[in-house]
Amino acid sequence: MTKPDVHAFHHEPTGTFSYVVRDPGSASAAIVDPVLDYDAAAARTSTDAADEVIAFVRQHRLETAWILETHAHADHLSAAPYLQGELGGRIGIGRGITKVQATFREVLNLGEALVTDGSQFDHLFADDETFAIGGLTGRVIPTPGHTSDSVTYLIGDAAFVGDSLFMPDAGTARCDFPGGDAHVLWQSTRRLFALPDDTRLFMCHDYAPGGRELRYETTVAAQKADNVHVGGERTEEEFVKLRHERDATLGMPKLILPAIQINIRAGHRPTPEDNGVAYLKIPLDRF
Numbered sequence: 001m002t003k004p005d006v007h008a009f010h011h012e013p014t015g016t017f018s019y020v021v022r023d024p025g026s027a028s029a030a031i032v033d034p035v036l037d038y039d040a041a042a043a044r045t046s047t048d049a050a051d052e053v054i055a056f057v058r059q060h061r062l063e064t065a066w067i068l069e070t071h072a073h074a075d076h077l078s079a080a081p082y083l084q085g086e087l088g089g090r091i092g093i094g095r096g097i098t099k100v101q102a103t104f105r106e107v108l109n110l111g112e113a114l115v116t117d118g119s120q121f122d123h124l125f126a127d128d129e130t131f132a133i134g135g136l137t138g139r140v141i142p143t144p145g146h147t148s149d150s151v152t153y154l155i156g157d158a159a160f161v162g163d164s165l166f167m168p169d170a171g172t173a174r175c176d177f178p179g180g181d182a183h184v185l186w187q188s189t190r191r192l193f194a195l196p197d198d199t200r201l202f203m204c205h206d207y208a209p210g211g212r213e214l215r216y217e218t219t220v221a222a223q224k225a226d227n228v229h230v231g232g233e234r235t236e237e238e239f240v241k242l243r244h245e246r247d248a249t250l251g252m253p254k255l256i257l258p259a260i261q262i263n264i265r266a267g268h269r270p271t272p273e274d275n276g277v278a279y280l281k282i283p284l285d286r287f
């Protein structure tokens with residue numbers, strides 16, 4: 001199994017890990033889950049985090065084949081279009097994004113302002129579709145549950161799981177967003193646990209529980225044995241109960257409203273109004 005070189009970038013304000021995944025046999029690379037900085041009070045975007053990724057790609061003279069989203073994130077805005085403008089590459093996401101678009105078109109009453117065929121992205125991946133990064137082969141494993149469009153990108157021996165798993169001591173991500181489902185997430189974890197034990201798993205988030213150091217990489221074996229939500233002897237019913245109880249205590253992510261409106265458009269902003277400014281919507285009493 002080819003072992004891609006993986007470089008992680010941590011975005012401290014949102015606790016997100018983005019990755020550059022490189023084919024060791026060529027200059028070809030993919031960028032996974034890039035972050036656009038966002039100052040919520042001012043509704044102002046900036047590109048500090050994305051510029052770090054760009055500097056890395058240029059410094060190592062990499063060619064960007066793909067910019068991959070594991071799902072429509074609710075906690076950060078995607079920098080995919082900005083990176084594409086600077087570095088090239090095709091923006092891909094799982095084909096389940098069309099369902100997420102339809103859901104949030106209704107929630108946000110976007111009407112004709114949002115087409116829901118996924119055409120904002122360059123490519124919608126089917127379940128188990130394969131793709132190339134130079135000599136590396138990637139495969140798309142459907143892992144819905146946290147969201148209905150969540151996928152895992154298995155690239156060589158490295159799997160980018162999005163929010164389908166957190167580190168073993170942190171468990172799993174919430175399943176209470178529109179389209180989320182704890183039973184479905186449980187089934188997705190079984191799909192990941194069926195991968196070879198030494199498969200490297202790369203998380204999209206870590207919040208350093210208990211004040212430990214940040215961690216973002218683990219293995220299938222470690223998750224199967226030790227994940228506090230879905231590992232060891234845990235049953236599906238126990239997990240679903242635990243997940244529901246925990247989700248009932250969680251407030252909405254700080255950036256969900258701007259993030260989802262940008263991310264279901266593949267990171268693009270809505271069409272500017274006649275004064276040249278793009279606006280986002282805030283639905284009152286909807287969440």
Ligand SMILES: [Fe+2]
Nearest residue numbers: 073074075163
């Ligand atoms: Fe997420």
